[in-house]
Amino acid sequence: MSVEARWVNAEKTAVLVQAIFPWDWQQSNAAKQQLDNLLETVNQPVALIIDLSQAQRVPPNTISNVNLMMLNKHPDVSRVILVGLGSFFQIITNIIIRLYPEFQNILVLTNTLDAALQFIPKSQEAP
Secondary structure, eight states: OEEEEEESSTTOOEEEEEEESSOOHHHHHHHHHHHHHHHTTOOSOEEEEEEEEEOOSOOSSHHHHHHHHHHTOOTTEEEEEEESOOHHHHHHHHHHHHHOGGGGGTEEEESSHHHHHTTHHHHTSOO
């Protein structure tokens, strides 16, 4: 179906990127451009909430695409909150943390979007 990025709150301290099955990396890359465009409108730390609870499965080449996205993280992203990871995405996340231990300080895993929203105020503190 799609991958889209949008502000979560009026203060513009959090962006939600949501992937809904079926989706592909081309849609994800377009959402990354949307995300970067949103972040260019503010000059403050922003929490990035990535909701994969409706993604169901992942497209091919996941490791290389996730790796590329993490390496190209916008400098204003202070925290990455991952929602509803299936077992495959949890494995990918563990691989990324092993490759780039510095990401461990900014990643948070939650089961629900409501739980992710609880991390927004904490996200604005330096990790």
